[in-house]
Amino acid sequence: MSVVLMLSQNSTCVRTLCTRLLHSRPLMASDPSCPVETSIRAKLTGALQPEHLEVHNESHMHAVPPGSESHFRVLVVSPCFEGLSLLQCHRLVNDTLKEELSTRVHALAIQAKTPQQWAKDPSLGKSPGCLGGSKGDHTVQQKLQTD
Template sequence: MVLISRGIKSMQNILRLGSLNVTRKMSSALGVVEGTIRSKLQSALEAKHLDVINESYMHNVPKGAETHFKVVVVSDKFDGLPLIKRHRLVNDLLKEELHTGVHALSIIAKTPTQWDESDKVVESSPNCRGGFGK
């Protein structure tokens, strides 16, 4: 098990190696948008591994916001697809969320073989710089 600390006590993401993963904020329940993203990706992609990480707390948004996400999805459906088509597939599945409140979506899309060959550590996103390259 790999523990990645996000620097805020109430926001830790646990990445479990191997089987389907459930990533949640330790101090609060699964958010509505986060749950919808998880459900859509799991259902459509039959994910072998799935992390949905709410990174909104790293940005200048109200507490509890669901506007910035990172997804790590591993699926057989990515076999033979270049990275850009994998990202388009994920974006198409989440089109409604991206038009109704999700401001940013970081995507890591791998095949099971690529995932098995990786170190399975997801790098933390950089801190928000306030927008406009500040």
């Protein structure tokens, strides 16, 4: 949490995010067929109040079992990113999704933009195809197991 607090002492969005992260309860997934994606969407919406949000499950592009929720790409357009470096924006997203990243999510590609940046370039980057790297990652199977 100290990383988030160091980002900007006078940023309303950062203070709001810190308060929500400190006082939040785990979110229940509304769609049982994709609980991780639902949780990612809910947490990013609640913490960053995005003007535009896209959450893409790219697990099917990787060497994981069918139906996995382990690889995601997110596009978050939020005024909370105003005045922050790209690294600080990514840290906000990572801190918001800390639980998912420490359990079931193996990879997260982030595009974080301010509304002005989005207005200039409203595009979503594309992920490269899987090179099979997860085959050597012995933690993937453990992360993919459901409770």
